[in-house]
Amino acid sequence: MYQKILTFVILILASTSLAAQKQSGTIKYKHTTYIDTESMPANMQMDMPKSFDAFMQLKFNKTASLYEKDADHKEEVDPNDNRPRMFRRMRERANRIIYKNIKESTVLEQTSLFGKDFLISDSLKSVKWKVSAGEQKVILGYTCMKATFKDSTNNLVVFFTPQLPVGFGPDKYGNLPGVILEVQSAQQHILATDVKLEESDVIPPSKGDKVTRKEFEKIKEEKMKEQREMWGGQRGGDVRIIRQ
DSSP: HHHHHHHHHHHHHTTTTHHHHHOOOEEEEEEEEEEETTTHHHHHHHSSSSSSEEEEEEEOOOOOEEEEEEETTTOOOOTTSOOHHHHHHHHHOOOOEEEEEEEEEEEEEEEETEEEEEEEEOOOOOOOOEEEEEEEEEEEEEEEEEEEEEEEEEEEEEEEEEEEEESOOOOTOOOOOSEEEEOOOOSSSEEEEEEEEEOOOOOOOOOEEEEEEEHHHHHHHHHOOOOOOHHHTTTTTOOOEEOO
């Protein structure tokens, strides 16, 4: 199996030497997130949509990547939008910024929680992907291979292309011998819509209080507990944007 994968990668790289030489650029994605509404009061479930879209971009070079909201996408704001304020806040929180540095094996995530900005530092996680050499698809002209990962909480399918031979991808995904152009799961769907190879400066985010992942999770749990108490012990305020 390993020999088949290696042969496939070599053939792809040999036929696309120009792309291999330009290991930097910008990829745009449509990022659909599905909302878990089961914990909401029944009278709110009818007004809450089942999913929402965010238009994102991934800047990358040989050593680093930055996944953030696509500034070129102009989102129309409906002044008559009567969806719950909670939904609008969730959309804002979903637009987090994720910076990865392979050389330093680090991750920085800029996110907001109840109106406050945080800058979370973490280490790159190694995912044990299972690559299916015989399963391929073409996305935006790039030949992609399928990889999967499954454990007690995750069931992921991704498609990555060795034609862009750096180990990055949208959101927190990566650690494959090529850029990930699609992510599929029950919780979200991320699909590349445009690829532009160009020199790209990848600058880490700097806004927010600096915390570790462990510290942030503790703060988050305390805030969620306060919110549940405000709702009289119900979990109505603890609506989750489901993420892997």
